[in-house]
Amino acid sequence: MTDGPAAGGADGKVVRVDSIHDLGGMQGFGAVAHAPAEPVFHHRWEAAARALLMAVAGAVQASGGEFRHSIERMDPGHYLTSGYYEHWLTAAATLAVEHGLVTSDELEARAGGRFPLSGPVLAPPVTDPGPDVSTPRFAAGDRVRVRDWHSPGHTRCPRYVRGRTGTVVRVDGIHSVPDVEAHGAARRHEPTYSVRFDATDLWQDGQRGVSVHVDLWDSYLEAP
Amino acid sequence: MSEDGHHHPAPLSPVERRVAALQALLTERGLLPEGFIEETTRRYESEIGPLNGAKVVARAWTDPDYKRRLLADGTPAIAELGFGGAEGEHMVVVENTAAVHNVIVCTLCSCYPWPVLGLPPAWYKDPPYRARMVREPRALLAEMGCELPAGTEIRVWDSSAEVRYLVLPQRPPGTEGMAEAELAGLVTRDSMIGVARL
Numbered sequence: 001m002t003d004g005p006a007a008g009g010a011d012g013k014v015v016r017v018d019s020i021h022d023l024g025g026m027q028g029f030g031a032v033a034h035a036p037a038e039p040v041f042h043h044r045w046e047a048a049a050r051a052l053l054m055a056v057a058g059a060v061q062a063s064g065g066e067f068r069h070s071i072e073r074m075d076p077g078h079y080l081t082s083g084y085y086e087h088w089l090t091a092a093a094t095l096a097v098e099h100g101l102v103t104s105d106e107l108e109a110r111a112g113g114r115f116p117l118s119g120p121v122l123a124p125p126v127t128d129p130g131p132d133v134s135t136p137r138f139a140a141g142d143r144v145r146v147r148d149w150h151s152p153g154h155t156r157c158p159r160y161v162r163g164r165t166g167t168v169v170r171v172d173g174i175h176s177v178p179d180v181e182a183h184g185a186a187r188r189h190e191p192t193y194s195v196r197f198d199a200t201d202l203w204q205d206g207q208r209g210v211s212v213h214v215d216l217w218d219s220y221l222e223a224p
Numbered sequence: 225m226s227e228d229g230h231h232h233p234a235p236l237s238p239v240e241r242r243v244a245a246l247q248a249l250l251t252e253r254g255l256l257p258e259g260f261i262e263e264t265t266r267r268y269e270s271e272i273g274p275l276n277g278a279k280v281v282a283r284a285w286t287d288p289d290y291k292r293r294l295l296a297d298g299t300p301a302i303a304e305l306g307f308g309g310a311e312g313e314h315m316v317v318v319e320n321t322a323a324v325h326n327v328i329v330c331t332l333c334s335c336y337p338w339p340v341l342g343l344p345p346a347w348y349k350d351p352p353y354r355a356r357m358v359r360e361p362r363a364l365l366a367e368m369g370c371e372l373p374a375g376t377e378i379r380v381w382d383s384s385a386e387v388r389y390l391v392l393p394q395r396p397p398g399t400e401g402m403a404e405a406e407l408a409g410l411v412t413r414d415s416m417i418g419v420a421r422l
Contacts, residue, residue: 024331029352110245215385
């Protein structure tokens with residue numbers, strides 16, 4: 001733990017959140033239900049749910065970060081037991097309620113039953129995003145360590161690489177930082193990098209000859 | 225179809241009722257234009273899919289200059305064939321060889337190169353694939369029918385930022401005489417995700 005809001009209040013309540021969507025490396029899942037070919041949508045409601053999310057996200061001008069965070073705040077049990085398009089439906093309804101387009105009571109009255117929404121945003125709004133970073137701090141070949149911090153809000157830094165050291169293989173473009181854009185109108189832009197991690201540096205039982213590449217924003221990284 | 229010959233629609237499931245509720249409220253508030261659902265759906269059911277990526281792969285197999293451009297800077301090379309747009313703005317193409325096998329995943333959500341592969345299959349978005357591909361790729365690939373020789377290097381690409389990846393599979397042996405269009409017919413979605421070899 002390095003910085004950010006305190007890990008817990010005086011009451012011992014933990015405010016940092018790693019949400020259920022951050023699945024990389026999690027164990028206990030079974031076989032992949034792989035099919036070489038399948039329809040784009042398995043049910044017509046899936047197509048409708050996808051379009052509804054796009055309509056709501058457009059109406060409320062949701063950033064990619066705000067959209068993703070609206071899924072990540074789902075109840076973990078609901079997240080794991082529902083498919084992708086139910087996630088999109090839940091995100092669409094959550095954003096619609098949070099932006100005042102509809103109310104939760106209206107949704108439940110129309111649906112004739114429960115309409116589960118995602119939980120509240122726990123991170124404070126970002127009002128001071130800090131300056132843009134226009135020059136990459138790292139170059140291909142540089143060793144970098146991922147900062148070991150756990151965001152109370154949205155982040156695109158998977159927990160399985162936090163605190164781990166890897167090698168930059170590519171410097172990509174400058175992009176809006178998801179951790180900022182998910183929490184208000186402020187924006188900060190930073191270079192992104194593709195960082196290679198040897199599996200043996202990620203997992204105790206990692207295999208030689210296997211590497212995992214993760215694309216990370218500048219502020220997720222530090223010199224090792 | 226019931227015994228009296230009239231069609232009785234099945235009662236809506238809970239999730240269908242929720243979709244209908246949100247759809248009705250948005251429509252009443254003027255937030256859902258007429259035909260919006262049909263139009264956004266139609267594009268991904270009929271226009272955008274893995275056939276696009278297959279054309280990119282077949283071109284790379286038959287045109288060495290194109291392949292060089294594709295591997296050096298994927299986005300403009302893919303645009304040469306007319307493909308681009310949402311979730312394809314920053315494309316990186318990774319090449320499979322006899323020594324190296326690449327596979328793509330998105331552990332945090334379901335990022336996927338829509339313009340060349342269409343919308344992702346259900347298994348790509350479900351927890352087992354996202355959890356396991358970064359942890360035990362060799363075992364999971366074998367489980368999915370993609371057995372790799374023991375010495376093959378595996379590179380997993382987690383699409384966690386703005387880049388979207390496409391795997392350039394190896395051209396299968398015995399296809400030397402084939403034309404580009406015929407080759408495109410051999411290229412599967414799974415080979416461009418990296419969970420299959422051709």
